[in-house]
Amino acid sequence: MNTDNFDNIISQPLTTEEGFINSACINELESAISEMPKTHNRLSNNSEWSESKDKWTTKSTIVGAFAMWACRQSPHGVPDGLENVCKYLNASLKSVVKWDINEMAECSLCDINKWLYEIVYNQDIKEFDNWNVSKKSKESLIKGVIFVDRYSTPNPDYDFIDLDALLHNVCITIRDERRKDKAFDDKFDKEYPDNKLGL
Secondary structure, eight states: OOOGGGGGTOOSOSBOTTSSBOHHHHHHHHHHHHTSOOHHHHTTTOHHHHOOTTOEEEHHHHHHHHHHHHHHHOTTSSOTTHHHHHHHHHHHHHHHSOOOTTSEEEOOHHHHHHHHIIIIISSOOHHHHHTTSOTTGGGSSBTTBOOOOTTOOOOGGGOOOOHHHHHHHHHHHHHHHHHHHHHHHHHHHHHOTTOSSOO
């Protein structure tokens, strides 16, 4: 892992001379994280993420990937209020996006990520926002953050869902599905070059 760029983010050491966590470092890190560009901005120059031509996606694919990642990232298996948040996302996508008769839209991954931020992240949806707060955050050592290693089995009540990662992972899932579909189509076209159906 290249750490050359970390000097631009953090100027303070992680620990004090006494071996305690340096709160100045944590403040710098939290500030840098909060100012990071969102996926749809960060990857807007990446053609795989920004091009929408012939990239069709269903509403249920977006909501399904959202529900899957909410459960995968939840320390409790199923986050509180998941059904309500998914219903809100589904209803909002109906009005925000122009869907065809099959509830499909030609859209880029950046489009999808931007819709997710506009619909659930930038709104005051308590059930969604609460996923980002550990149930016992006030009891942990530093602002609701608990440090673990690969052998730890932390209490899930001290854990939380990273909402930015959740919305990014939705797009990663859709991207991976698109890659598999393209690989299948390319193989089919190679094996059956005279296919007249355009399948």
